[in-house]
Amino acid sequence: MSEHVWSYRSTAGHVAGTELTGYKVEATDGGIGKVDKHSDEVGDAYLVVDTGVWIFGKEVLLPAATVVRIDVDDRKVYVERTKEQIKDAPEFHREKHLDDPAYRHDLGAYYGPGGPFGGPMA
Structure with missing residues (x-):
């Protein structure tokens, strides 16, 4: 496992201290839910995403390195995984x-x- 999976990419646009709770989360193939909780602690950063009705209210934990872009104006977080990859992740x-x-x-x-759906981590 790469320890970098728990850190935001330098190109994601993450600014420490930014409150991401409530931001919409977009997979590569569409919306998956909203940020319910997050951490931007160095080396331990993640998002907890409430998927709502999409996968019956399941929550998923996404390591910070899956985030490719944060759009503060639109209140959206873009992740580099498909809906299916996120749905099949280990249960939160x-x-x-x-x-x-x-x-x-x-x-x-x-x-x-x-990993089965691991991609390059910056």
Whole structure:
């Protein structure tokens, strides 16, 4: 797993301290929901996305490196994954995401280079 999966790309336009809660999230093939929670902590940045009715209210955790662009004016976050790739990601566990290294490893391996849908991480 690449540790860079938990950091925003330098080209994403992320500014530390920007409140992303409520921003719409766009996959490469359309909208997937809204940011419910986020962290911009260095080396531990992520988005928790509420998918609403799209996949029956499932929440997903997206490592920060999946973010390719943040549009502050339109309040949108663009991620470099398809809806299907996000839908098939390991299930989000609210109680584990902060404290369970194995869970974070599984997510990092899924989204990072070498994972089933991992792409290049800048």
